[in-house]
Amino acid sequence: MGRYRATRGRHLRWQQLVVAGVAVVLATAAPLGTATASAAPAPGPTMPVEFDLSRYQPVNPAAYRPLAYADNGRGFLRAGRWLCQIGPTYRYAGCQGTPATAPPDVRGAAISGDQQGPWWVPNWSNYRFGAPSGFRAPTLPVGKRVTIGGVTCTAPRPDTVACRTGSRALIFTPGWHKFFFPSGDSAHSNNPAPRYLPPRLQYWNQLPATPAPPR
Secondary structure: OHHHHHHHHHHHHHHHHHHHHHHHHHHHHHHHHHHHHHOOOOOOOOOOHHHOHHHOEEOOHHHHOOOOHHHOOOEEEEEOOEEEEEOOOOOOEEEEOOOOOOOOOEEEEEEEOOOEEEEEEEOOOOOOOOOOOOOOOOEOOOOEEEEEOOEEEEOOOOOOEEEEOOOOEEEEOOOOEEEEOOOOOOOOOOOOOHHHOOHHHOOOOOOOOOOOOOO
16 A cells, blocks of 8 residues: 555656646647747738739820820820820839828829839929820720830729839829839938828738730
């Protein structure tokens, strides 16, 4: 009987040691798991629906390019209230109009060769929107896209236009605007405060690297 009690006592002490060891492992593992989760990199930017080209049907760009010498090879389009032009050289684009979030005394915004912009075009600037020849810009139907000279413009919704070059882009709606530009870039105008933007566009000012922009 005495031998049984001694054996049972050793067995209970062994169980207590095993339980204590498991508790220590769990206690030390929890902070490690938390640190690993918090160290996970933030997800990169996602493609805004305005530039997800799979959503839009292409149109023939010839209809948007006048032949007049005075227009110097530019392309022109309308989307709702917005008048946009592309060119005359590669990846130049601009759209005329003032969303509610635009600063006062501007006429629109422009991107210069994928190197600068979008910049607001002030009223005093000699930058011209529209065709010198008087060409009437066709309307880009909702759900369509046109690509000219390294620039793609889409008509995502009624009274909305979105144009992108390579890493720069703009979206105009009556209620707000959104500009996109490379990380660390300073050659652009500012975006409105996040509270004026849809939640999906409040965080990132960059477009994802893939898929590559049309040429």
